[in-house]
Amino acid sequence: MLNQNDKIELFSEEINKNADKIVKKLEKQTERFRRQQLDAFESDAREQLEHRIDYASHRLKTEMNREISALRAEQKRAALAHRAEIVDAAFDEAKGRLQAFRATPAYRDLLSDVLRSLAAGFDGDVILYVAPQEVPLAAELSQSLTNVADIRADASITLGLAKASDPAGAVFADDTMECRLAQYRETFLERSGLIV
Numbered sequence: 001m002l003n004q005n006d007k008i009e010l011f012s013e014e015i016n017k018n019a020d021k022i023v024k025k026l027e028k029q030t031e032r033f034r035r036q037q038l039d040a041f042e043s044d045a046r047e048q049l050e051h052r053i054d055y056a057s058h059r060l061k062t063e064m065n066r067e068i069s070a071l072r073a074e075q076k077r078a079a080l081a082h083r084a085e086i087v088d089a090a091f092d093e094a095k096g097r098l099q100a101f102r103a104t105p106a107y108r109d110l111l112s113d114v115l116r117s118l119a120a121g122f123d124g125d126v127i128l129y130v131a132p133q134e135v136p137l138a139a140e141l142s143q144s145l146t147n148v149a150d151i152r153a154d155a156s157i158t159l160g161l162a163k164a165s166d167p168a169g170a171v172f173a174d175d176t177m178e179c180r181l182a183q184y185r186e187t188f189l190e191r192s193g194l195i196v
Contacts, residue, residue, distance in 0.1 A: 087189065091181060098159045101160075127164065131160060
C-alpha cells in the first residue's frame with residue numbers, strides 16, 4: 001500500500017500531467033489563434049496593398065493620358081503652325097509671281113477675257129472694278145463691250161483682274177487673283193497632303 005508521500009507524489013504527477021495537457025492544448029489554441037490572426041492580417045494587408053496599387057496605377061494612367069493628350073495637342077498645334085508657314089510661304093511666292101505676271105502680254109490677254117466674261121454675265125449695264133493702276137488698260141480692253149456703264153478703281157484689288165456689279169449693286173461678281181488664290185488655298189490644303 002502506498003504511503004501518504006507516495007500518494008501526494010502520484011497526485012502531483014497527475015496534476016502535472018493534466019497541467020501539461022492543458023498547457024499543450026492552450027499552446028495549440030494560441031498557435032491556431034495566432035495563425036488565424038496573422039492570416040487575417042496578411043489578407044487585409046494584401047487587400048489594402050492591392051487597393052493602393054490599383055489606385056496608384058489608375059492615377060498614374062490618368063496622369064499619363066492627360067500628359068499624352070497635352071503633348072498630342074501641342075504637337076498638332078506645332079504641326080498646324082508649320083503647315084500654315086509652308087502654305088503662307090507658297091502663296092506669298094505665288095503672289096510675287098502674279099505681280100510679275102501682270103507685266104506680261106499674257107496678263108493683258110487674260111484681263112481682256114475676264115472683262116468680257118464678267119460683262120457677258122450681266123443682262124443689263126455693268127460696272128467693272130479693277131486695280132487703280134489698271135483703269136486705263138481696262139478702259140482700252142472694254143471699248144468693244146456695249147454694256148459697260150463704268151470702269152472704277154478698287155484699291156482692294158492688289159493682285160489683278162476684275163470685279164463687276166450691276167449699277168444698283170444688287171448683283172456682284174469677283175474674278176480677282178485674290179479670289180482665285182483664296183479658292184486655290186482651300187483646295188491646296190485638301191490636295192497637298194499636308195493634313196494634320
